[in-house]
Amino acid sequence: MRELTLKDVDRDEALTEAVAELCGSSRAEFLRTAALGSAAMLGALATPAPASAAVSDVDILNFGLLFERLQATFYTQADELGTVASMSAAKQRWAETLGAHERAHVRIIKQVLGPRAGPRPAFDFGDANETDAAFTKTAVAMEDLTVALLTGVTPQVHDRGLTAALMGLLTVEARHAAWARNIIHETPAPQAFDEPRTLHSVRGTIARTRFVVARPKTGSHRTPGYTG
Amino acid sequence: MIRRRAAVLVGLVAIFTAIGVLRAGSPPPAAVRATQHALPPPVAPAFTPGPPRPLGSTAHLTHWAPVRHTVVARTDPDAAATGAATLDATTPEGTRNLVVVLDRGVDAGGHPWVHVQLPVLPNGTTGWVPRRALGGYADVDTRLVVDVARLQATLYRDGRVLQRSPVAVGMPGWDTPLGEFYVRNRLTRYRSPMYGPVAFGTSARSPRATDWPAGGFVGIHGTDRPELVPGRVSHGCIRMRNADIVALARRMPVGTPVTIR
Numbered sequence: 001m002r003e004l005t006l007k008d009v010d011r012d013e014a015l016t017e018a019v020a021e022l023c024g025s026s027r028a029e030f031l032r033t034a035a036l037g038s039a040a041m042l043g044a045l046a047t048p049a050p051a052s053a054a055v056s057d058v059d060i061l062n063f064g065l066l067f068e069r070l071q072a073t074f075y076t077q078a079d080e081l082g083t084v085a086s087m088s089a090a091k092q093r094w095a096e097t098l099g100a101h102e103r104a105h106v107r108i109i110k111q112v113l114g115p116r117a118g119p120r121p122a123f124d125f126g127d128a129n130e131t132d133a134a135f136t137k138t139a140v141a142m143e144d145l146t147v148a149l150l151t152g153v154t155p156q157v158h159d160r161g162l163t164a165a166l167m168g169l170l171t172v173e174a175r176h177a178a179w180a181r182n183i184i185h186e187t188p189a190p191q192a193f194d195e196p197r198t199l200h201s202v203r204g205t206i207a208r209t210r211f212v213v214a215r216p217k218t219g220s221h222r223t224p225g226y227t228g
Numbered sequence: 229m230i231r232r233r234a235a236v237l238v239g240l241v242a243i244f245t246a247i248g249v250l251r252a253g254s255p256p257p258a259a260v261r262a263t264q265h266a267l268p269p270p271v272a273p274a275f276t277p278g279p280p281r282p283l284g285s286t287a288h289l290t291h292w293a294p295v296r297h298t299v300v301a302r303t304d305p306d307a308a309a310t311g312a313a314t315l316d317a318t319t320p321e322g323t324r325n326l327v328v329v330l331d332r333g334v335d336a337g338g339h340p341w342v343h344v345q346l347p348v349l350p351n352g353t354t355g356w357v358p359r360r361a362l363g364g365y366a367d368v369d370t371r372l373v374v375d376v377a378r379l380q381a382t383l384y385r386d387g388r389v390l391q392r393s394p395v396a397v398g399m400p401g402w403d404t405p406l407g408e409f410y411v412r413n414r415l416t417r418y419r420s421p422m423y424g425p426v427a428f429g430t431s432a433r434s435p436r437a438t439d440w441p442a443g444g445f446v447g448i449h450g451t452d453r454p455e456l457v458p459g460r461v462s463h464g465c466i467r468m469r470n471a472d473i474v475a476l477a478r479r480m481p482v483g484t485p486v487t488i489r
Binding site for chain 1: 270271272273274275276277278279280281282283286289291294320321322323324326329332334338339340359360363364365366367398402412413414415416417418419420422423427429434437440441442443444445446447449462463464465482483
């Protein structure tokens with residue numbers, strides 16, 4: 001059975017570029033063909049945290065909200081547009097369940113943050129949720145990344161109650177990751193230890209995917225030239 | 229024989245009962261007691277997400293996408309198919325051009341294409357563009373229906389009426405085009421009282437105003453002549469009283485489908 005690699009899910013080589021920026025180009029080239037989620041890959045990705053990177057609980061929750069919104073939008077769009085309907089019954093159940101979970105996560109984190117919640121960004125998934133194959137590969141990569149992120153940031157949360165809540169999310173996301181891998185006949189638990197990733201490194205990876213984009217300019221102050 | 233077996237059974241029950249009583253009465257071993265004292269109570273989570281949220285109704289949902297770069301829309305999802313129209317990345321007003329998504333497909337090579345409504349003449353033209361020519365999808369659950377016969381515009385959200393307002397439409401010979409269109413942009417704070425405080429650009433075009441500076445697109449806007457609303461007085465645009473267009477601007481996002489009938 002062939003292992004899933006970064007190359008398989010890398011849209012426009014964006015993830016490879018992000019890894020190159022974080023880890024150097026030679027390591028990125030190695031990672032390109034390393035099995036996704038493998039100990040070798042996650043170990044190489046574990047970049048040191050930037051010096052004196054003091055992040056507040058609100059910062060961490062807001063980044064969590066961004067990431068959950070990204071995932072929720074990814075699954076919701078695929079469902080609304082018909083990608084999910086084109087899949088097998090087992091994959092439909094998987095995709096619908098993950099979408100329903102991510103939407104619940106978005107709602108609760110927004111509620112917890114209240115007015116401190118960041119604005120909803122715009123997303124552009126390109127081809128990534130257009131076809132069954134692209135959707136599945138991207139979902140696997142996102143779920144693996146979520147587990148690495150939550151493993152990395154949860155111990156940094158100051159509030160013990162929040163830590164407990166994030167642990168609840170982490171275990172569910174780990175189940176998502178395992179389910180996703182099982183769906184495509186990959187090893188559900190490829191390594192004995194999930195290497196944590198820093199918020200900084202995950203933020204860099206997301207930036208390089210170009211999934212989070214600026215809202216298109218749809219307003220102007222120009223005098224209308226309509227027919228009147 | 230039976231009496232002997234019964235006596236043995238009664239004896240066994242008595243022995244096990246005695247052992248159970250003795251065990252219940254004695255304290256647990258020291259190692260177990262130490263573990264019980266060392267275990268802290270579980271930390272209560274600050275939040276719990278509640279039940280999963282299934283996908284809501286999509287019956288009134290419309291998806292649109294911005295145009296990334298100039299692209300030829302084709303009659304089929306195939307780079308070799310006949311060109312239906314050229315889509316620019318920007319509108320004459322300098323905003324990002326948008327298209328409403330009608331369908332999706334793949335070409336022979338498995339590359340995704342999107343079937344879209346085109347803001348070109350003849351009105352109602354559709355075409356296929358490569359997915360990569362478009363930006364991220366956005367969705368709206370609003371719809372504006374303009375009834376030319378009744379001179380009335382109705383805004384719906386998720387199928388429910390949000391606003392109903394009188395309108396002025398095209399005069400005879402400059403009829404407002406009928407069909408399915410969408411809102412492409414929203415203009416504000418311009419210096420032209422005849423358009424009122426807010427103007428929406430639509431994908432509808434006047435077949436007669438093709439030499440108009442901006443291509444003869446039909447707008448939905450306010451007015452400096454409210455006494456002419458409702459009526460048939462425009463060159464194809466849909467005019468509203470200023471209070472109505474301001475209320476509409478609060479409720480109607482760009483990308484909203486517009487039915488003119």
